[in-house]
Each structure stands twice: as C-alpha cells, then as structure tokens.
Amino acid sequence: MRLYLIGYMGSGKSTVGRKIARFAHLRFIDTDSEVEKLEGASVADVITYQGEEYFRQVERRVLEKSAEEDNVVVSTGGGLPVWGDNMERLSQLGASVYLRRTAENIISRLSPYGREKRPKFRGLNDEQLLSFMKSHMAEREPIYSKADLVIDCDTMSDSQIIDLIIKEIKNLK
Numbered sequence: 572m573r574l575y576l577i578g579y580m581g582s583g584k585s586t587v588g589r590k591i592a593r594f595a596h597l598r599f600i601d602t603d604s605e606v607e608k609l610e611g612a613s614v615a616d617v618i619t620y621q622g623e624e625y626f627r628q629v630e631r632r633v634l635e636k637s638a639e640e641d642n643v644v645v646s647t648g649g650g651l652p653v654w655g656d657n658m659e660r661l662s663q664l665g666a667s668v669y670l671r672r673t674a675e676n677i678i679s680r681l682s683p684y685g686r687e688k689r690p691k692f693r694g695l696n697d698e699q700l701l702s703f704m705k706s707h708m709a710e711r712e713p714i715y716s717k718a719d720l721v722i723d724c725d726t727m728s729d730s731q732i733i734d735l736i737i738k739e740i741k742n743l744k
C-alpha cells in the first residue's frame with residue numbers, strides 16, 4: 572500500500588501522515604524533508620536560491636523514489652500534484668487522499684513559523700495572504716480533487732481525519 576496525502580500548504584498532511592504511518596505500521600515519507608536531505612538546505616532556500624523549477628525537479632525525483640517502497644504513507648508538498656504530470660504519476664503509484672480546508676481555516680492554524688517558512692506566503696499581510704490563498708487554492712482545486720478520497724477537514728479533529736482514512740484505506744487501491 573502506498574498512500575499519498577495531498578492538499579494545500581498548512582492543511583496538516585505531515586501531521587496526519589506521520590500518525591497514520593505509526594498506526595498502520597507503514598513507513599513515513601515527507602517529500603519536503605526528502606528534498607531537504609538531498610539538497611542539504613531548507614525547501615525555502617532551495618526555492619529562493621535555485622529557483623522553483625529546480626525544486627520541482629528534485630521533488631519529482633523524490634516522488635519516483637517513493638515507488639521503491641511498498642508500505643508507505645507519503646505527505647507531499649502542496650505544489651507537487653500540480654506540477655507537470657505528477658498527479659497522474661502519483662495515482663499510478665498508489666492511492667491518494669486530499670485533505671481539503673478553506674483558506675480561513677488554514678490561516679487560523681498557521682503559526683508565524685509556518686507562515687515564514689513558505690516563500691509564497693512571505694511579505695504578505697493578513698488580507699493579502701487570504702486573497703492569495705483563495706485564488707491559488709482555486710487554481711489547484713481541479714487537480715487536488717482528482718484524489719481517490721477527498722476529506723473536508725475544517726470541522727474535523729486530527730483523530731477523526733485519521734480514523735476516516737484508516738476506515739477507507741481498504742477501499743482505496
């Protein structure tokens with residue numbers, strides 16, 4: 572079983588992914604952390620100094636490498652599915668779950684660090700951040716919603732989200 576968690580920045584993919592992996596005895600991979608290991612630099616620095624195109628190429632290599640694992644939960648960076656044919660590739664490799672949240676909900680959960688570490692959020696005041704997120708999420712929604720399972724997470728606790736995924740896992744490919 573390969574399970575890919577997708578969704579916008581700050582939707583909780585890494586937290587939920589790590590917990591599912593522990594519960595279901597699966598390995599856990601976080602694509603941002605894998606990029607950081609390969610590059611020896613933070614995602615923010617890779618994007619800032621090497622450019623987004625370069626970052627996306629490394630991210631794709633990490634996606635390909637996840638195919639070497641059979642029992643794994645993969646938390647993907649928010650932009651991974653929308654780059655090139657990554658969504659198709661990810662769907663070939665395993666089951667996908669989209670953790671959907673509204674922009675307002677993500678902002679209410681975002682720590683100052685969570686805001687600062689994402690280059691796309693930097694330098695935006697609250698109002699600008701909300702309007703950027705709304706239009707950016709709307710652009711990505713058609714791709715994210717191709718996932719095998721879509722979960723509206725705004726009113727759910729982490730444990731409810733995890734229970735739902737565990738319950739549905741057997742019905743996913």
Ligand code: S3P
Nearest residue numbers: 579580581603614648649650689
């Ligand atoms: C990005 C999301 C980030 C990270 C990078 C770009 C995006 O991952 O890969 O900053 O374009 O949505 P998270 O979704 O884990 O924040």
